[in-house]
Amino acid sequence: MNVWIAIGLTAVGCYLVKLLGLLVPAGTLERPLVQRLATLLPVALLAALTAQQTFGAGDAVVLDARAAGLAAAAVALVLRAPFLVVVGAAVAVTAGVRALGW
């Protein structure tokens, strides 16, 4: 039930912000500070999510196979690999390191 509540809230919230952009008069959200905050907010959220889903285990911070996978993804990104290759590299290296028993 909790999962459905989360899905419902996210669906409604994400749809309404999309619609908001199409409905509000031009200029309303054009203030420089608002624009810069809107650019930086995803940076902060994505960075925190990347770190937590790589190093988080419940409420603990751990170093495991996922870190190797993320490093592989970072290398792929530096090499300008396509999106699916980046994700594939992370998955393959994580599985490989885990298979080695780390």
Added chain:
Amino acid sequence: MLALLKRTGPGRRGRRTIADVAEQTAPPVIRDGTPAKPDAAVVRDALGVGVAVGLSGFAFGVTSAGSGLSVLQTCVLSLLVFTGASQFALVGALAAGGNPFTAAAGAFFLGTRNAFYGLRLSQLLAVPKAVRPVAAHWVIDETTAVALAQPSRRAARIGFTVTGLTLYVLWNATTLLGALGAEAIGDTAAWGLDAAGPAVFLALLAPMLKSATERATAGIAVLLGLGLLPVLPAGVPVLAAALAAPAVLWAQGRRAAATAGRERDSR
């Protein structure tokens, strides 16, 4: 997905991201009088982005089902939320044991950037009032990038529609396949599939780290996100880490004010 656009989509212009394109095209220049880009070329651009990104719904399906959501829940997310980063964030937060409200809040904040895309698109596409509630569902990173890269309103409308339709159909189809695949596999962690989520986030984040401001924000957010993990309830540390954004802007504002003050004094 932004990262992907840089290479395959019409958004490819050096290291620019959608946010750049959005900033630099304000207000959008509509040149309906200029020689038009052939419709076929626009459709080709749009299909390229739509197909490549659409296929990555597979990664979402696998991650979501691997996080413990049912196939139905996973598919409803792709059908109704349809903005990748928010979907990944939500299932990640739920898997970590976050309550539905903090989990949804994180996904929602990630989705707020779409409001700014919509603002650009409503001027560029001149969407009729009756169509807006439908068009809104497709206002995401990829459709915005394709539409903003077109030379005319006609091309922008074609680009938006073709990208949106291709991406919507493929993203949902591959979500279903991924979710079914994950159920068949069983232990997704043994296959390293729990690394797909963070890799997606990293791929989205990388092209955004253009200047010291973005890198400082990301660094502080990582410290807050990990440092608060042991002390705050699940899901809350990510929201706290979002405060890195206003904090960096505030610090910058103060430094700018101090510099201006010194210049005044020296005169």
